[in-house]
Amino acid sequence: MNNPFNFSDQQLIQKARELRIELIETLSHAPSGHTGGPLGMTDIFAALYFNILRYDPQDPENDERDRLILSNGHVCPILYVTMAHAGYFPNEELLTLRKLNSRLQGHPWNRALPGIENTSGPLGQGISQAVGMALRAKLDKKEYRVFCLMSDAENQEGQTWEAMLFAAKYHLDNLIFIIDKNNIQIDGYIQDVMPIEPLDDKLRAFNLDVFQMNGNNIQDIMYILPHALSQIGNRMPKIISANTILGYGVPFMENNFAWHGVVPNHEQAAEALSYLRQ
Amino acid sequence: MEYNQELQLTFDAKTESTRDGIGKGMVKLGEINDQVVVLCADLPDSTRVKEFKEKYPERYFDLGVAEQNMAGVSAGLALSGKIPYMASFGVFSPGRNWDQIRVSITYSRANVKILASHTGLGSAEDGASHQALEDIALTRVLPGMTVIAPSDSVEAMKAAIAAASIPGPVYIRYAKPAMPIYTTEATPFTIGKANVYTFGHDITILSTGITIASAMDAALELEQQGISAEVINVHTIKPLDEETILTSLRKTNCFVTIEDHQVMAGFGSAILELVSKHMCIPSELIGMQDSFGESGPFDALFEKYGIHKNNVVSAVHRVLDRKKL
Ligand SMILES: Cc1ncc(C[n+]2csc(CCOP(=O)(O)OP(=O)(O)O)c2C)c(N)n1
Ligand SMILES: [Mg+2]
Numbered sequence: 031m032n033n034p035f036n037f038s039d040q041q042l043i044q045k046a047r048e049l050r051i052e053l054i055e056t057l058s059h060a061p062s063g064h065t066g067g068p069l070g071m072t073d074i075f076a077a078l079y080f081n082i083l084r085y086d087p088q089d090p091e092n093d094e095r096d097r098l099i100l101s102n103g104h105v106c107p108i109l110y111v112t113m114a115h116a117g118y119f120p121n122e123e124l125l126t127l128r129k130l131n132s133r134l135q136g137h138p139w140n141r142a143l144p145g146i147e148n149t150s151g152p153l154g155q156g157i158s159q160a161v162g163m164a165l166r167a168k169l170d171k172k173e174y175r176v177f178c179l180m181s182d183a184e185n186q187e188g189q190t191w192e193a194m195l196f197a198a199k200y201h202l203d204n205l206i207f208i209i210d211k212n213n214i215q216i217d218g219y220i221q222d223v224m225p226i227e228p229l230d231d232k233l234r235a236f237n238l239d240v241f242q243m244n245g246n247n248i249q250d251i252m253y254i255l256p257h258a259l260s261q262i263g264n265r266m267p268k269i270i271s272a273n274t275i276l277g278y279g280v281p282f283m284e285n286n287f288a289w290h291g292v293v294p295n296h297e298q299a300a301e302a303l304s305y306l307r308q
Numbered sequence: 309m310e311y312n313q314e315l316q317l318t319f320d321a322k323t324e325s326t327r328d329g330i331g332k333g334m335v336k337l338g339e340i341n342d343q344v345v346v347l348c349a350d351l352p353d354s355t356r357v358k359e360f361k362e363k364y365p366e367r368y369f370d371l372g373v374a375e376q377n378m379a380g381v382s383a384g385l386a387l388s389g390k391i392p393y394m395a396s397f398g399v400f401s402p403g404r405n406w407d408q409i410r411v412s413i414t415y416s417r418a419n420v421k422i423l424a425s426h427t428g429l430g431s432a433e434d435g436a437s438h439q440a441l442e443d444i445a446l447t448r449v450l451p452g453m454t455v456i457a458p459s460d461s462v463e464a465m466k467a468a469i470a471a472a473s474i475p476g477p478v479y480i481r482y483a484k485p486a487m488p489i490y491t492t493e494a495t496p497f498t499i500g501k502a503n504v505y506t507f508g509h510d511i512t513i514l515s516t517g518i519t520i521a522s523a524m525d526a527a528l529e530l531e532q533q534g535i536s537a538e539v540i541n542v543h544t545i546k547p548l549d550e551e552t553i554l555t556s557l558r559k560t561n562c563f564v565t566i567e568d569h570q571v572m573a574g575f576g577s578a579i580l581e582l583v584s585k586h587m588c589i590p591s592e593l594i595g596m597q598d599s600f601g602e603s604g605p606f607d608a609l610f611e612k613y614g615i616h617k618n619n620v621v622s623a624v625h626r627v628l629d630r631k632k633l
Contacts, residue, residue, distance in 0.1 A: 093389070140387065140416050148387070149416040152407050158377045159412055162384020162392075165369070169345070169390070189408070192377035200369070 031084035031094045034116070042248045045115070046076040050279050051306050052111045056124040058299035060107075063128060063136065066276040066289035067181065068108035070212050070246070074272060075112040077251045078177060082259075087117040090144035096174050097163050099148045101156025102181035102210065103137040104291070109146070110134050118145045154187035156180065157207070161193050164205035164267075175259070178207045183215035185226045191236070194267075198237035201265035206258055207238075209269065210245065212276040214287045230271055238269045245272030280305055309531055310507040316494040317505060324489055326482035326518060327425050329461030331356030333468025334393065334423075338364045341472055347382055347394040349375050354484075355395035355425040375400045379408035379420075386418040391472050397431070398424035398440025398481055406446055413477050414450040421471045422447075422479045427457075428568030429601050429609040430483035430518065436600040440481070444516075445573035447479040448546045454478040454499060455546040457517030457567075457575070460489045463543060466497040474499055483568070485606045487518045490541075502549035504556065508538035511624050512556045512563040516542045516575040519566040519594075519615060526620035535624065545575050548582055557583065562590045562631045564623045568615060571595040590630035592623040 037045060049072050057063055078098060085095045100109050107127065114121045119133070126132035133142040137151030147163075150156045160178035167174050184190050197205055209229075217223045226232075230240050239261060243254035251272075258268045276290070277283030280302040294302055311317060337344050338360050345367045352358040352370070361368040371378045375396055382392040394401065401424060402409050413420045427440040448455045456471070456478065458464035464482055471478040478499075490505065491497070505520075506527055515523040520541050527537040538556050542549065557563055563583075565576035576593030583589065596613055610616050 097388075148384075149411055152411050154376070155380055155408055155412045158380020158408070159384035159387065161377070162381040162386075163388045164384075165381065166385050166388040166390055169367075189374075189376040189380065192371070192374035193380065195374070196371055196377055196381060 033081055033083055034086060035080040037080040039248050039252055042076050042080055045080050046073045047306060049076055049111050049115060051303060053108055054299050054302045056111055056127055057107055057293040059125055060127045061293050063107050063293055064104045064291050065293050066283055067105040069280060070274040070276045070278045071105055071108055071210050073246050073248055073251060074208060075108050077248060077255060079112045079116045082255055094174055097147050097176045099156045099160040099176060099178040100138060101150055101178055102184060103150030106138045109138060113145055153184045154189035157190050157193040160205060161197050164202040165200055167204055176205045180207055180209055182209055182211045182220055185229060186224050194236045194238060197267040202267045203262050203265050205267045207269040209271050210274050211271050212274045214276045216290050218287055233269050239266035241270040243270055243272050245274035246278045312504050315503055316492050317490045318492050322489050323486040324461035325484055325486050326458050326461055326464040327356045327484055329464030330423060330468050330482050331359050333465035334360040335363055337469045337472055344391045344472055345385060347371060347378050347392055349373055349378050349396045351396055355423060357395045375405040376408050379405040380412050382420040383412035383416055383418040386420045391419055393421040393423055395423040397438060398427040398443040399438055402443055402446045410450055414452050417452060417476060419475055420477050424481045426484055427481040428483050429613060430485040430606055432606040432609060433603050435603040439601040441570050441596050443481055444545055444569045444575055448578060452476055456544050457481045458543055459517060459520040459541045460487060460491055462489055462491045463497060470499050483518050488521045500544045500547050500549055502540050502542045502552045505539045505541055508536035509559060510536045511628060512538045512540060512560045513620060514540050514542050514563060514565045514579055516545055516567050519568050522615060522617045522620055523566055525617040529621050530624055545578055548578060550582055554586055562627045564592050564594060564620060564627055566594040566620055569595050571597060590627045592627050594619050594623055
């Protein structure tokens with residue numbers, strides 16, 4: 031299986047811009063949900079769906095597909111927007127986000143829509159599920175890779191560390207975690223609410239193969255992700271600390287934890303779109 | 309006593325724990341189904357998946373003391389095609405990992421089987437912290453969850469095997485004490501189908517799990533007092549075998565339930581929920597009456613906390629008195 035797009039860096043940069051615009055339009059129509067995290071993770075989603083992941087939106091259950099597990103489920107608006115652009119469902123359906131009878135639930139449900147691999151919302155749970163899927167690939171000698179997107183605040187959950195121990199014990203080198211390191215959670219900055227640093231050292235101490243990248247820079251993402259993937263076979267789970275900026279691309283949202291769980295009103299959306307369309 | 313001959317029950321007073329039955333069932337299942345994998349949180353011996361571990365080491369995964377991760381990893385395995393059985397004590401699973409069971413397993417419709425040993429007062433000397441007396445309540449409220457409490461070791465073996473053949477999450481609660489074995493290899497076992505052990509017309513006694521012995525002993529004593537009791541083993545608490553239960557209740561017009569669990573939100577409550585839609589009849593629920601247990605020999609605990617044959621007999625008398633009113 032291949033990536034159906036195989037975009038160049040230039041095309042990915044353009045796609046990320048389109049996704050951010052669609053995201054703001056979708057959220058301001060909803061109009062509830064999370065804005066900051068999705069904007070910060072847009073570049074990573076663009077790189078994964080339009081270059082890295084091996085999948086076929088027409089054959090979403092194909093057992094050879096890479097698995098994209100979203101553990102920080104609250105950022106799902108960017109998952110939905112990206113999936114629509116990747117061809118899983120029509121863009122118009124994005125207007126149903128959070129509405130009655132919609133497949134686009136406020137937090138993702140694996141049974142709602144083919145292509146959504148896991149149910150999340152309660153933080154920490156996707157990480158263990160990703161581990162289970164990676165273990166299954168090893169048991170059945172499958173080539174698929176498991177990408178697990180997670181947030182920095184999830185490192186405060188005990189379950190996360192249980193899962194990391196397990197991943198290292200069973201040498202799940204086909205498992206790639208990407209941490210959205212925006213240093214923000216609901217109640218403030220991570221270092222004020224409950225510090226997690228030195229995170230990379232902790233992860234290394236758990237026997238993970240640790241990488242770093244600028245999660246808002248396509249060139250860097252497209253350098254580090256393939257590099258990490260080239261290490262499959264080294265018997266170590268991979269974890270990429272992706273430094274991101276919450277609200278990236280919309281100056282008045284950037285690095286402001288007030289934008290974790292709210293959506294822009296009409297004027298704010300117009301202003302955000304004017305920045306993104308520049 | 310008019311026993312149900314079709315069930316080919318035995319009364320030779322042999323005893324064994326339901327956990328030993330689960331252990332045997334898992335070994336057989338491992339042999340006939342290579343998609344079955346077992347996960348355990350550092351309790352393979354106590355939960356009796358140890359023999360599976362020894363026979364099929366490549367299909368056994370110990371997560372260490374990490375029940376939340378166990379539920380999540382099981383979900384991930386199930387969602388990619390395996391049939392995981394995850395084993396621990398009931399107090400930890402679903403006690404510790406209920407959120408993961410709720411979201412990663414039941415809401416996700418992951419085909420995970422949960423083996424919970426050390427349920428009920430049977431964890432005896434370990435004391436209240438280790439006696440799962442709330443797990444039926446925790447699991448039966450989850451949409452899509454099948455809940456089974458095998459009554460004896462032979463039935464437990466069958467339940468472990470049968471769980472793999474129905475799609476979706478299944479919770480099996482079992483226990484440590486050696487209890488009388490009534491069922492035989494020949495006794496039919498179908499998930500969701502209750503078994504009527506004795507036919508009677510005065511009262512229905514509904515039991516789930518290892519309290520079947522108290523129910524059967526009570527029926528014998530009641531018979532000597534001229535009271536004819538219909539004893540039903542309701543091994544599947546969810547979904548309930550509504551037809552068998554209602555047919556009996558329409559005949560006897562009163563009932564007593566017994567369970568090794570809190571009566572609140574447990575098995576008896578499930579029966580009341582069913583009955584409330586169909587009839588208005590006197591009843592009583594036997595089980596833990598809103599208290600924790602404590603350390604002690606298992607028999608003594610059943611006696612102290614009112615889950616004994618004598619409690620069934622006296623409850624039957626009270627219910628029959630109310631029926632006469
Ligand atoms: C187990 C659990 N506890 C609490 C919450 C509520 N909650 C949602 S997001 C969040 C933390 C936000 O921080 P982070 O995950 O880093 O996301 P970001 O704001 O950076 O997008 C919390 C506490 C939850 N979803 N799950
Ligand atoms: Mg964060």
